[in-house]
Amino acid sequence: MLEFAGFLPFLLVIGMAAIQLGLVGYAANQAGSAARAAARSESLAPGTAQSAADAAASAWLNPEAVGGGGGDAVTYTVTVHVPPVIPLFGDGWDVHRTATMPNDRENEGS
Template identity: 75%
Template sequence: MLEFAGFLPFLLIIGMAAIQLGLVGYGANQAGSAARAAARAESLTPGTGQAAATASTSTWLDPAAAIGTGDTVTAEVTVHVPAIIPLFDGWDIHRTATMPNDKTDDGS
C-alpha cells in the first residue's frame, strides 16, 4: 500500500501528460480542418473564410484565421490548446492550407 501511494503521483503525471498529448493532437487536427474549410470557402465566396474556419472548429480552441488572396487563397488558422498540467500555459498551433482561387477578374 505504501509503495502504491509513493508511485501514485508519477502515475497521475503520466496520465495527465497522455491526455495533454491527445488534446494537442486534437487541436492540430482541428486547425488543419479549419484551414482547409476557410481556404475552400474563401476561394468560392470571398469574405466567408473566417466564418468557415470558426464554424468548423471547436469554440473552446479559440480559432483565428488569417486569409490571403490572389491567384490562390491561403488560410492560416491558429488555435490555442489549453494546458491541463498547471506548469504550462498552453500551446498555439498553426496550420495553413492553399486552394486555387475560383473567382477570376471577369466575374466568372
C-alpha cells in the same frame, strides 16, 4: 500500500501528460480542418473565411484565420490555442495549420 502511494504521483503525471498530448493532437486536427474550410470558403466567396473556420472547428478552441490570396490560390493559416491540463506547463500552446486552395473566383465566366 506505501509503495503504491509513492508511485501514484508519477502515474497521475503520466496520465495527465497523455491527456495533454491527446488535446494537442485534437487541436492540430481541428486547425487543419478549419484552415481548409477557410481557404475553400474564401476562394468561393470573399470575406467568409473566419466564419467558415469557426464552423469547422470546436468552439472552445476559438480558431483565428489569417491569410488571403490573389491570382491562382488562396492561402489561410488557422491558429488555435490549446489550454494546459497540468498548470506547470504554463499558458498552453498555439497550434498553426495552413491550407491553400485554388482561387475559383478567377475561373468564373470562362
